[in-house]
Amino acid sequence: MKRKITLKQIAKELDVSISTVSKSLRNSLEIGEETRLKVQAFAKFYNYKPNNIALSLKNRKTKSIGIIIPEIVHYFFSTVINGIEQVANENGYSVVICLSDDSFDKEVLNMEMLANGSIDGFIMSLSKETQFKGDFHHITEVINQGMPVVMFDRVTNDILCDKVIIDDKAAAYEAVQSLIDNGRKKIALVTTVDYVSVGKLRTDGYEKALLDNGIPFNEDLIIKIEDVDTCEITISQLLHDRAFDAVFAVNELFAVTIIKTASKMGLKVPEDLAVIAFTDGIISKYSTPSITTVSQSGEKMGNKAAKMLIERLEAEHDDDEEENENYTTEVIETHLIKRESTD
Amino acid sequence: MKRKITLKQIAKELDVSISTVSKSLRNSLEIGEETRLKVQAFAKFYNYKPNNIALSLKNRKTKSIGIIIPEIVHYFFSTVINGIEQVANENGYSVVICLSDDSFDKEVLNMEMLANGSIDGFIMSLSKETQFKGDFHHITEVINQGMPVVMFDRVTNDILCDKVIIDDKAAAYEAVQSLIDNGRKKIALVTTVDYVSVGKLRTDGYEKALLDNGIPFNEDLIIKIEDVDTCEITISQLLHDRAFDAVFAVNELFAVTIIKTASKMGLKVPEDLAVIAFTDGIISKYSTPSITTVSQSGEKMGNKAAKMLIERLEAEHDDDEEENENYTTEVIETHLIKRESTD
DNA sequence: TTTCAACACTACCACGTTTTCGTAAACCAA
DNA sequence: TTGGTTTACGAAAACGTGGTAGTGTTGAAA
Numbered sequence: 191m192k193r194k195i196t197l198k199q200i201a202k203e204l205d206v207s208i209s210t211v212s213k214s215l216r217n218s219l220e221i222g223e224e225t226r227l228k229v230q231a232f233a234k235f236y237n238y239k240p241n242n243i244a245l246s247l248k249n250r251k252t253k254s255i256g257i258i259i260p261e262i263v264h265y266f267f268s269t270v271i272n273g274i275e276q277v278a279n280e281n282g283y284s285v286v287i288c289l290s291d292d293s294f295d296k297e298v299l300n301m302e303m304l305a306n307g308s309i310d311g312f313i314m315s316l317s318k319e320t321q322f323k324g325d326f327h328h329i330t331e332v333i334n335q336g337m338p339v340v341m342f343d344r345v346t347n348d349i350l351c352d353k354v355i356i357d358d359k360a361a362a363y364e365a366v367q368s369l370i371d372n373g374r375k376k377i378a379l380v381t382t383v384d385y386v387s388v389g390k391l392r393t394d395g396y397e398k399a400l401l402d403n404g405i406p407f408n409e410d411l412i413i414k415i416e417d418v419d420t421c422e423i424t425i426s427q428l429l430h431d432r433a434f435d436a437v438f439a440v441n442e443l444f445a446v447t448i449i450k451t452a453s454k455m456g457l458k459v460p461e462d463l464a465v466i467a468f469t470d471g472i473i474s475k476y477s478t479p480s481i482t483t484v485s486q487s488g489e490k491m492g493n494k495a496a497k498m499l500i501e502r503l504e505a506e507h508d509d510d511e512e513e514n515e516n517y518t519t520e521v522i523e524t525h526l527i528k529r530e531s532t533d
Numbered sequence: 534m535k536r537k538i539t540l541k542q543i544a545k546e547l548d549v550s551i552s553t554v555s556k557s558l559r560n561s562l563e564i565g566e567e568t569r570l571k572v573q574a575f576a577k578f579y580n581y582k583p584n585n586i587a588l589s590l591k592n593r594k595t596k597s598i599g600i601i602i603p604e605i606v607h608y609f610f611s612t613v614i615n616g617i618e619q620v621a622n623e624n625g626y627s628v629v630i631c632l633s634d635d636s637f638d639k640e641v642l643n644m645e646m647l648a649n650g651s652i653d654g655f656i657m658s659l660s661k662e663t664q665f666k667g668d669f670h671h672i673t674e675v676i677n678q679g680m681p682v683v684m685f686d687r688v689t690n691d692i693l694c695d696k697v698i699i700d701d702k703a704a705a706y707e708a709v710q711s712l713i714d715n716g717r718k719k720i721a722l723v724t725t726v727d728y729v730s731v732g733k734l735r736t737d738g739y740e741k742a743l744l745d746n747g748i749p750f751n752e753d754l755i756i757k758i759e760d761v762d763t764c765e766i767t768i769s770q771l772l773h774d775r776a777f778d779a780v781f782a783v784n785e786l787f788a789v790t791i792i793k794t795a796s797k798m799g800l801k802v803p804e805d806l807a808v809i810a811f812t813d814g815i816i817s818k819y820s821t822p823s824i825t826t827v828s829q830s831g832e833k834m835g836n837k838a839a840k841m842l843i844e845r846l847e848a849e850h851d852d853d854e855e856e857n858e859n860y861t862t863e864v865i866e867t868h869l870i871k872r873e874s875t876d
Numbered sequence: 877t878t879t880c881a882a883c884a885c886t887a888c889c890a891c892g893t894t895t896t897c898g899t900a901a902a903c904c905a906a
Numbered sequence: 907t908t909g910g911t912t913t914a915c916g917a918a919a920a921c922g923t924g925g926t927a928g929t930g931t932t933g934a935a936a
Contacts, residue, residue, distance in 0.1 A: 306582045472816060
């Protein structure tokens with residue numbers, strides 16, 4: 191149980207000053223070769239590594255970035271983390287992750303916890319509750335303190351900062367258009383409640399695709415689901431009435447639930463019902479039939495977000511107080527992955 | 534762009550000493566009421582929060598725990614993180630996550646990066662490569678420095694530390710036994726290569742269940758898969774020969790691949806082929822047919838691991854150098870979740 | 877008037893590092 | 907010897923915090 195060795199201990203042991211040790215280890219020319227090598231050998235032997243905390247305090251840089259997301263047991267978010275971690279790691283940064291559980295309070299608490307020096311910048315996706323409340327003071331506060339924030343996926347226009355998103359509206363449009371191209375006329379939209387920004391945008395794209403193709407927009411075909419487990423009744427009722435022959439679901443969980451419900455009722459996918467889902471995840475790939483999806487590469491989003499954040503962090507370092515806040519919003523391209531659930 | 538305020542700045546502004554400010558904020562009786570309230574009001578106005586880095590340096594406690602896992606886009610691991618984060622958060626700890634990508638070098642690098650003061654303790658699951666090499670010096674080193682380590686799932690006997698595992702052998706035994714109870718005789722085992730500790734244990738349980746029931750153990754029925762994407766040929770060949778009527782897969786990805794392959798060949802699950810998988814994940818739940826699984830609650834493992842680590846961290850603090858290293862290994866119970874893939 | 881406690885606050889140290897500045901000794905030139 | 911330069915190192919400040927010890931003033935008891 192030998193604690194990590196410090197400069198001070200080395201100095202004491204070799205009977206030199208702390209500065210001498212520090213300089214020797216950084217190969218300063220100020221120190222004579224004999225002393226320098228002696229110190230280096232000693233340090234190597236005791237496996238000296240500078241203490242990160244002390245360095246952080248001194249440099250006012252922690253070399254770690256905070257991630258705040260609603261949940262982690264979630265294919266999309268975990269791919270984003272993966273993407274962030276990759277470029278973070280390449281650049282010598284660690285990632286510290288906090289989960290908001292889609293709760294506003296937890297989001298605020300976590301941000302405050304991390305904002306007091308623990309990290310250099312944030313990458314975050316808003317919790318549902320935050321989007322619902324529209325209260326972003328915790329984020330503006332952090333930004334005002336000079337801490338860069340990059341938002342992804344679930345963003346808001348009320349905050350000025352770097353953002354990484356996909357063109358939800360265009361992607362939804364493309365998906366619905368492809369259903370129409372296959373001759374579908376009664377296309378349902380299965381979505382979440384409106385305050386989640388992406389849900390709204392996808393709805394917009396859905397509507398536009400319909401109207402552009404001369405298909406009337408029918409409110410009854412928009413099914414808003416708050417809880418996956420209780421939605422089966424609604425869906426089976428609509429299926430029973432043959433109210434629709436295609437469905438665009440805003441996530442793959444909804445899609446697979448619909449397919450299962452349809453199968454139970456003897457309907458065939460894609461013959462009787464075509465299905466497209468947003469978010470290309472593991473379920474879509476392995477479900478039977480496998481599901482056609484709009485892929486939103488979480489990994490790419492993570493890569494991009496991390497790059498943007500780190501760039502800003504390093505730039506800040508250079509020209510200190512330049513305040514050139516030209517925030518950008520990166521749009522990650524999506525594409526349709528055709529599988530068995532559509533023809 | 535106002536930087537966070539510090540004790541020093543408050544002191545200067547109010548023309549008192551730093552100590553006075555510090556004590557006022559901690560409600561020390563040493564400070565007169567007038568000054569105390571004045572300082573507190575000022576601090577509140579400027580939203581003073583102590584700097585975590587400075588506190589960490591002073592207290593030699595970072596209040597954060599490091600997690601090292603092979604991958605994060607992985608249902609089981611993400612549930613474990615979720616579990617860890619829950620109790621970490623409850624106890625005022627942050628989690629910093631590093632991914633080894635199943636690479637030994639990255640595992641070592643990440644550990645070294647975090648071990649230099651960034652965290653108070655580790656929770657980790659070994660990378661495949663590390664298990665293969667059997668080289669654990671990076672872990673022993675960390676432990677020798679007095680930093681507690683809790684391992685979960687992919688553990689090793691070569692390291693003395695707290696561990697959280699499931700009884701892989703017993704769980705596998707139970708699964709196979711249930712297949713036998715349903716009249717299955719030719720039970721295949723689809724597993725990974727041996728050096729992953731859990732793979733080995735599950736194989737042992739499989740074998741024991743067979744032998745206990747007087748069923749000969751047949752090497753040919755053990756299918757070792759290294760790459761999921763290329764295994765279909767092997768499986769379809771064996772299925773074609775009707776070599777087995779039930780299969781126990783060590784993860785759900787293998788299971789769903791087998792089911793898909795069987796379905797393509799016109800075999801019915803579970804009538805012609807019963808399937809049980811290890812790891813109760815999202816795929817098993819939503820695949821068609823849904824898959825009977827051995828649930829290993831990642832969340833519980835995470836909870837337990839975090840509890841063990843934090844307990845050790847707080848204990849350490851009290852009796853400094855007591856060195857009472859009574860390491861324990863917690864076994865999380867599993868249970869069979871019966872779904873449509875078995876009868 | 878002296879003494880002593882209570883009060884209200886300040887000084888100082890430590891945590892581990894880097895860096896700026898300072899200085900003693902040694903060397904060289906005049 | 908004197909003055910100046912180089913060599914080789916040390917002292918100290920700074921980052922922000924919190925605890926212990928110390929200090930000066932005041933009022934009251936002896």
